[in-house]
Amino acid sequence: MRITLKDLAKETGYSITTISRALAGYDDVSEQTRKFILDVAERLGYQPNQLARQLQSQRTNTIGLILPAYGPRFSDAFFSEFLSGVGTEASSHSYDLLLATQIAGTEGLPVYKRIVGSGRVDGMILLRTQQHDPRIEYLHSAGLPFVAHGRSETDFEFSYVDVDGELGLLLATRHFISLGHRRIAFVAAMPDLMLTRHRLAGYYRALAEHDLPADPALVVYGDLTQQSGLELGLSLLQMDRRPTAIVASNDLMALGVVMAARQLGLRVGVDVAISGYDDTPLAAHADPPLTSVNCLVFESGRQACRQLIELIQADQPVVKQLLLQPNLVIRASSGTSRD
Amino acid sequence: MRITLKDLAKETGYSITTISRALAGYDDVSEQTRKFILDVAERLGYQPNQLARQLQSQRTNTIGLILPAYGPRFSDAFFSEFLSGVGTEASSHSYDLLLATQIAGTEGLPVYKRIVGSGRVDGMILLRTQQHDPRIEYLHSAGLPFVAHGRSETDFEFSYVDVDGELGLLLATRHFISLGHRRIAFVAAMPDLMLTRHRLAGYYRALAEHDLPADPALVVYGDLTQQSGLELGLSLLQMDRRPTAIVASNDLMALGVVMAARQLGLRVGVDVAISGYDDTPLAAHADPPLTSVNCLVFESGRQACRQLIELIQADQPVVKQLLLQPNLVIRASSGTSRD
DNA sequence: ATCATAATCCAAAACGTTTTGGATGTCAAT
DNA sequence: ATTGACATCCAAAACGTTTTGGATTATGAT
Known part of the structure; x- marks a missing residue:
């Protein structure tokens, strides 16, 4: 069904080589026959087979x-x-x-x-x-x-x-520090991900900038789902000296933390400050709207x-x-x- | 760099045909040589070139x-x-x-x-x-x-x-009717989309079921963006006899309508009822959470x-x-x- | 008339597979 | 010895391109 160079050759009477070169615009085929070949190709609806082309040229685009x-x-x-x-x-x-x-x-x-x-x-x-x-x-x-x-x-x-995840978490943590928070938790992603390490570095750097202690209990690891945000949020917010601000490593986990806060009767933005990460559409339309880090x-x-x-x-x-x-x-x- | 059948042929001393058939598991190559060929293929890290295979078999998978x-x-x-x-x-x-x-x-x-x-x-x-x-x-x-x-x-x-978009809008409109709404607006998508026609049919069917009049002014067309939801929402909610319920054709436009309601000082869920469509993650986490039609x-x-x-x-x-x-x-x- | 030059064309090889249609050798049965 | 059956192998064609290295013809210069 599909039209090939061979078909065009048969139809025009020229060789496959000439057809190919005419279509590719080489100058060793006369203007007149080039036009003719183009016409026939157009009329029969020729489309080059990319597989063959790729195989031959060793490039796939x-x-x-x-x-x-x-x-x-x-x-x-x-x-x-x-x-x-x-x-x-x-x-x-x-x-x-x-x-x-x-x-x-x-x-x-x-x-x-x-x-x-x-x-x-x-x-x-x-x-x-x-x-x-x-x-x-x-x-x-x-x-x-x-x-x-x-x-x-x-x-x-x-x-x-x-x-730059380090910068991202630096900005978020600094923001909370500037609002007067001193116990800031970080709900990180899986520890084997590079982004976790970079963000962790930003978190620590912000704390160090302001001579705040880094409490290991305030860093927990989730799996980026809302469910894990909920679970980790519940445990963080039920600590003896609970954190007053929580940064999560994506918006979904942040929303989980929001749920946790609600379940414990805490008002988000008042009793506990929460920030997400990624600035997905979710963040802008959440209740309350979620502070987040836009990652382009x-x-x-x-x-x-x-x-x-x-x-x-x-x-x-x-x-x-x-x-x-x-x-x-x-x-x-x-x-x-x-x- | 890449290992081909030819390389395997050279390495093993067998012909390309035999290599190919050995790898494909045909039974016209002895078990012993098949094992040998598989070993060599494994050792050299042979991976079949899919382009060649596709060209030959005329199937691309x-x-x-x-x-x-x-x-x-x-x-x-x-x-x-x-x-x-x-x-x-x-x-x-x-x-x-x-x-x-x-x-x-x-x-x-x-x-x-x-x-x-x-x-x-x-x-x-x-x-x-x-x-x-x-x-x-x-x-x-x-x-x-x-x-x-x-x-x-x-x-x-x-x-x-x-x-079934007709069913979707039927359900949403029926829902509002059952809550006592009589003036229900529909913020549709572009009129040339098929989904618009089907949903419109569901909307009208629900109205007809309950002998409610179909006011043409209550059907407006947006472009599926939040912005158009906002604009259409503003104009709908500023009508003389404004609708008490609005169904939008996607969640984003519904959120735009929510913004419009807020700008006009109307409480969503109290002064005006709103429903989205698609049940994206946005809907569940919006403020207030958005009724929506889950489209699988x-x-x-x-x-x-x-x-x-x-x-x-x-x-x-x-x-x-x-x-x-x-x-x-x-x-x-x-x-x-x-x- | 001869020769170089240019213009126009094409056969064949190549890309890496699969499949077709044998070829070769072995062995048992006749 | 011949035959047939079977097991094992392979050369060549095909998929549809592009590229290489000419071949052919016409043209103009000598």
């Missing part, structure tokens, strides 16, 4: 991206925004995206090997790096161009785009994609590292000065 | 999906959930997703032609159908398997998964993908049409009985 596994309710806006940023940038360079989904409960690396090994992508974008990240080591050893969203601890340099997710995706395409098209691989600066969005949940 | 264009803030959770559903189902059948982004401000059809014509996908999933949808006509005429999310008006039958987005994506894969693998194309039943999630924004 495709960027790979692996979606982490999800349950039935996909409640984190992060990926859609990031993806949207990547997609926008990709399509403006005529790149497409190959998306594979990591099945819940399976290890991630095999999917990477499958996609990379299959030769269907020119490069990969990595999401949610870990402190020790086998995917990065694999991609590096495989020699495929890649850009990570987030940093990692490796023996080599690699390209990444990251949002769309922009990160865009930049990551831009860097990757540069990397792919460069003759010489160049490592580029970009650190975006988040900004604090202050809303009612952080309350007013305690003085 | 890839599903195409085109992301509508977005601005910098991607605030609709719909796509991420849908995509997550599609991705989950796809990967459980070892299919991958090819994603292209439609650049903002450009026409949609060329992207479809590019992806379909390129031969890189076995089928497509269509999002947000329109009443008259050129994409559907194109895909039908191109003979490529596809499943639409949403219905359309065509001369032929095609496969779709849809959520993840499930739709899953079903659409499942149907598409069936369609691709069937010898005989079978049209399948699936209508999922949404359910109303009642929260504080719809208030209590007015009696």
Whole structure:
């Protein structure tokens, strides 16, 4: 059904070579026959087979991206925004995206090997790096161009785009300190994630700046779900000397903490100050509206994609590292000065 | 760098054919040499080139999906959930997703032609159908398997998964009627979308069931943004005989209506009842929590993908049409009985 | 007439697979 | 010895492109 160069050759009487070169605009085919060939191609609705083209040229103009596994309710806006940023940038360079989904409960690396090994992508974008990240080591050893969203601890340099989590938590914690809080808790994400370490550093730095003690009991680790925010919030707020402010590592956990406060009869923004992280649409419309750290997710995706395409098209691989600066969005949940 | 069958042939001394058949598990290669070949393949880290395989087999095991264009803030959770559903189902059948982004401000059809014509996908999933949808006509005429999310008006039958919008709005409107409301407004989406027509039908049906008059002034059309919800909400709530209940066609517009009510000093859930649509995470955490219609987005994506894969693998194309039943999630924004 | 030059075209190889249709050798049955 | 059956292997074609390295013809200069 599909029209190929062979069909055009048969129809026009020229050879496949000439058809191909005419369509590609080479100057060793006369203007007259070029026009003729273009006409016929147009008339028959010829569309080049990209697979054949890619196989021949060894370039796919495709960027790979692996979606982490999800349950039935996909409640984190992060990926859609990031993806949207990547997609926008990709399509403006005529790149497409190959998306594979990591099945819940399976290890991630095999999917990477499958996609990379299959030769269907020119490069990969990595999401949610870990402190020790086998995917990065694999991609590096495989020699495929890649850009990570987030940093990692490796023996080599690699390209990444990251949002400065240390700055993010520094801003949030400073904000609470400036409102007069002295016992500030941090509901962190999983400890093996790089972002956890960076944010933790920002948290400690803010405390140190103001000579506040760092109480280990005030740092707890959740799994980014609202449920874990609720549980950790309940335990934090029932401590002997409970924290007066709580920073969570994403908006969902912050909303969990809000629920916890409510269950304990505490007024958010008055009895306890709460801040989220990521500034998802949730934050702006929560009750009360949630102070949060805007992480420029769309922009990160865009930049990551831009860097990757540069990397792919460069003759010489160049490592580029970009650190975006988040900004604090202050809303009612952080309350007013305690003085 | 990459290991090919040719390399394995050279390494083992067998022919390319035998290598290929050994790896594929044909029984015309002895158990002993098969083991040997597998060992070598493993040792050299052989990964079959999917491009070559796809070119040869004329199957790509890839599903195409085109992301509508977005601005910098991607605030609709719909796509991420849908995509997550599609991705989950796809990967459980070892299919991958090819994603292209439609650049903002450009026409949609060329992207479809590019992806379909390129031969890189076995089928497509269509999002947000329109009443008259050129994409559907194109895909039908191109003979490529596809499943639409949403219905359309065509001369032929095609496969779709849809959520019964008529039922959705019927439930929401009935709910308000049962609470004693008599003037119920509908903030619809763009009139050229099929979903608008279906929901409108449900709205009218509910009114008719209870012999309520259908006031044309109470039906207004927005563009699914919060801003348009705000504007339409302001104009509706400043009418002479203002509506006492408003159903919006997505949560974002509903939140805009909530803002409008607040600006006019009306208490949501008391002076005016409001309902959203889609039941995004926003709805549950809004202030006040928003009554909404849960549309099983993840499930739709899953079903659409499942149907598409069936369609691709069937010898005989079978049209399948699936209508999922949404359910109303009642929260504080719809208030209590007015009696 | 001969030769270089330019213009226009094309056959064949290559990309990495799978599949088709044998080829070869072994062994038991005749 | 021949035959047939079976096990094991492989050369070549095919998928649809692009690129390489000419081949052919016409043109103009000598």
